[in-house]
Amino acid sequence: MRQRGLPTPKCYHIMDFADLEPAGQHVGFPAILKPAFGAASMGVHKVCSVQELVDTFRAVRATMDVHADTIWSQGTDLLLEEFYDGDEFDIDALMSKGEVVYVSLSDNWACWEPWFQETGMNIPSLYPVEKQEELIRFGSEALHALGFTDGAFHVEVKYTSRGPRLIEVNARMGGMCVRDANLRTWGVDLVEEHIMTALGIPIRPRKPPKPLVCFAQAAVNAPYSGVVESGDWLEGLNKYAHCKLKRYLVAAGAKVIGPEDGMPDWVAEVIFEGPDVAELLEEMREAVCGLPVPIRPCREEARRGWFFPDFAYPFTRP
Known part of the structure; x- marks a missing residue:
């Protein structure tokens, strides 16, 4: 993304305690400690000092039990990432043959810091239209920069004091109510459309000019x-x-x-x-x-x- 001229957060890959001090020096504070794998903001925590990073790393690692939740079988590495101010949004996108053919922006509700467990969302967004357009354009540019061409994607972004910034790109449909939200609001079934791209069938879902609900x-x-x-x-x-x-x-x-x-x-x-x-x-x-x-x-x-x-x-x- 940096090579394409897009802003990227400072980030450091953490595998063990020895990585914590250099991670803090590279990223700075405040920062976000998060699992490299997972879903639904599990284990995501804001840290404001090296000591808090150490304590939080120890606490989060203790919860990453493969026997209790098989999601951690993907790995238990963590990332320390630059903290962004501002409001958070999700962009649900569909791509077909290298083109973004559908996007929907939803508002994410504020989390109960320092934890980042999700609290809610709404669709359509209430953000100023010109800023919505900036976010959608940025999300689409991020997908192209990362080389994606087909399927459903869940892009998490913030509108910060410096403009749109990327939190992460999930190369899959979003979880929890994301499918229902897009289907009910815009009449677009992300699962159906994703399956068609997997079968090599071009897609171009029609998004109505106004939300259905x-x-x-x-x-x-x-x-x-x-x-x-x-x-x-x-x-x-x-x-x-x-x-x-x-x-x-x-x-x-x-x-x-x-x-x-x-x-x-x-x-x-x-x-x-x-x-x-x-x-x-x-x-x-x-x-x-x-x-x-x-x-x-x-x-x-x-x-x-x-x-x-x-x-x-x-x-x-x-």
Whole structure:
């Protein structure tokens, strides 16, 4: 990418403790420590000093157990990467015969730092149109620079004080609700289109001029460590007509991790659909923040309400 004139983050490959000091010297602080392999922001953490890098490396490595989660069979190396300010976005793209034939930009909600567990997203984006165009152009240039030609891609970017910057390119469709979000909002099935490219069939999906529906998803983080005491705590969402999915990700009796002990566990997924994305976000904030917290804390002093990122974009807009 640098050879193509595109900005790239400072980065250092970490295989063991011996790599930590030179990594910190090369990248600087603050920085992002992240697994070289994985998904869904697992193990991603902001670090602000060498000592914090050492402590966090030790904590993250301890969670990378192949027997507990086979995703780590790909490898347990980590990366230290330059931290970017600004708002975060996902670009879902389809390529056919070397051409980007479909793009969709979605807003990512702010994470519960220093962990970077995902908290939610919405599509279409509420960002200023000219900045959306910059991000989409940058994402397309990144795909071409890396030599990709066909298939589905999930490009993670930020709009920083220095303009668009790349977080990472995933040479696959995005996870969780990404397929549903694109299918519901734009009528484009990323799985179908990707399969056709794998079979050598050219694709050119038609994206409507306006969204078919607006889509918002909340990935509800455990606010503290403890034991889930209820199996029906999402039922209060039934009164919201725009609530299309409520999914329990942990059962009653399960132990969950909160941010005081590590990357917070997801405890539920909630999806709202409606005609106006801004109104949808306000309704979802009311709905999620009004849910009871069904967790008996391990330590009473850790008890708190749900984390909801209404202090940041897209809930506050530029």
